[in-house]
Amino acid sequence: MATTDVESVVIGAGVVGLGIARALAAAGHDVLVLERHDGIGQETSSRSSEVIHAGLYYPRGSLKAKLCVAGRDLLYAFAAENGVPHRRVGKLVVATDPSELDRLDALARTALDNGVSDLTRLTAAEVRALEPEIASVGALLSPSTGVIDSHALMVALEGHLSAAGGSIVLNTAVDGILAGDVFRLITTSDGQRSELSARNLVIAAGLGASRLGRMVARERYEPPQVYASRGHYFTLDGRAPFHHLVYPLPQPGFLGVHLTLDVAGQARFGPDLEWSDAPNERADYTFDDGGGARLACFEADIRRYWPDLPEGRLSPGYVGVRPKIYRRGDAVPDFAIHDTRVHGVPRLVALYGIESPGLTSSLAIGDYVAEMLAK
Known part of the structure; x- marks a missing residue:
């Protein structure tokens, strides 16, 4: 097996990326999170309704239904155990x-x-x-149904990641990804380009997920827009x-x-x-x-x-x-969480369209992705 700089890289330090990083670190992975902004949760995660959804709206058997209901219970427990402000x-x-x-x-x-x-x-x-x-x-x-302080939640998740030996690198954009025996990521930080290698890669980049998915999958498949x-x-x-x-x-x-x-x-x-x-x-x-x-x-x-x-x-x-990942008039899709069965790239999990109930589902999504990479 080729040597790598880190075992697992997660791109995106929103609440879902942090939930995934925490779950991977808890499973024993050496985890590095790359975030293009100067702080965690600077896009979707910091400007939501901050609602803990119960699981009312989603089609039976969908990932949204399963991960929302499971995530709701995990989130209440995590918030209580870690002093994250919340109200049911x-x-x-x-x-x-x-x-x-x-x-x-x-x-x-x-x-x-x-x-x-x-x-x-x-x-x-x-x-x-x-x-x-x-x-x-x-x-x-x-x-x-309840509400939660989403920033305090992300800070707590960051704390769990750090305690398990993982880390977050801010102000770091991913400009290129090559998939082979290992993933090679070309990054830019403070105007300086560098290369990083990893065995596992998770794309949890929200608005940037399509561009990154196309980088790594190349002609193998077309990721959702x-x-x-x-x-x-x-x-x-x-x-x-x-x-x-x-x-x-x-x-x-x-x-x-x-x-x-x-x-x-x-x-x-x-x-x-x-x-x-x-x-x-x-x-x-x-x-x-x-x-x-x-x-x-x-x-x-x-x-x-x-x-x-x-x-x-x-x-x-x-x-x-x-x-x-849809436009006006289209059928509403499920969460798109793609592993090698979809895109053909080993040890890659790419997430698209993780909007509501993404906050509620974040810890359950983390466990779900960790299980994918354990296979």
């Missing part, structure tokens, strides 16, 4: 028109198929008893009159403009969905209100379930970017 606040999925009740019941059946057995069907009066400001004709209560889709969030000024997260019924590929609470109780609404039809691995985080049009759309969506939203209470928050 619960979520209401509300129907605001009688025509939506059948969809609400269908969602409950999907959740049960996925092993989510703690949902409660509520009447409009029961919803009002829990959240007097919310208008609905019925809802599902998901008590195992990643599209950087933007989502805006507005924050609610002042104290929120809510104790639960509140979601409308989902649309294809979109959970709707929902109300979430961070671990301190601050309320925010979003995200909306701004589709991208062109490949772009560099995210644009500029908040674009469109001359007030975006705020008006948010207010209209929110007032479907919070009709008494006061005027002037919403302020621009932030923009998140999701690495989607």
Whole structure:
């Protein structure tokens, strides 16, 4: 066997890359994480809703369903054991028109198929008893939905990796990958090019995954194309009159403009969905209100379930970017986690389209990838 600089390289220090690195290090791998930015979690992971999902939405048997449900339990346990701020606040999925009740019941059946057995069907009066400001004709209560401090989670994962002997190298871009007996990676850091060799390679690079996948797979297969889709969030000024997260019924590929609470109780609404039809691995985080049009759309969506939203209470928050592997009108795909059976490259695992419920699934994804590389 050829000698290498490191046993396993993970490209990408978002929450999923860190979850994978932690799992590999726990399995005894010598692990190095390469990150092109100057800090961990600088793209998708730092601009999400920070929700721990229960597993309601995903097709039975899908990776999203399996890894979300498993990851939810792992995440709650990890957060409790490592002092990561989190709250199991619960979520209401509300129907605001009688025509939506059948969809609400269908969602409950999907959740049960996925092993989510703690949902409660509520009447409009029961919803009002829990959240007097919310208008609905019925809802599902998901008590195992929660929120987590995503930055504190990533710091804790980094700590586990370091304790196991692994490390993260920041400000390091991967410019080339050659696959042979070992992987040879050409990197650039502070303008200096260097070469690094590894036995195993994991691409968990989010928006940059397609470009890196094409480097290593060459003509063997065409990796999924990643599209950087933007989502805006507005924050609610002042104290929120809510104790639960509140979601409308989902649309294809979109959970709707929902109300979430961070671990301190601050309320925010979003995200909306701004589709991208062109490949772009560099995210644009500029908040674009469109001359007030975006705020008006948010207010209209929110007032479907919070009709008494006061005027002037919403302020621009932030923009998140999701690495989607489909475009508007396409069928919503599963997580794409490709090993040699897909791309033909031994000891390579490449991840594409790890958006929601990626945060919830991160520890389960880590275990899943570690098992792939143990074979």
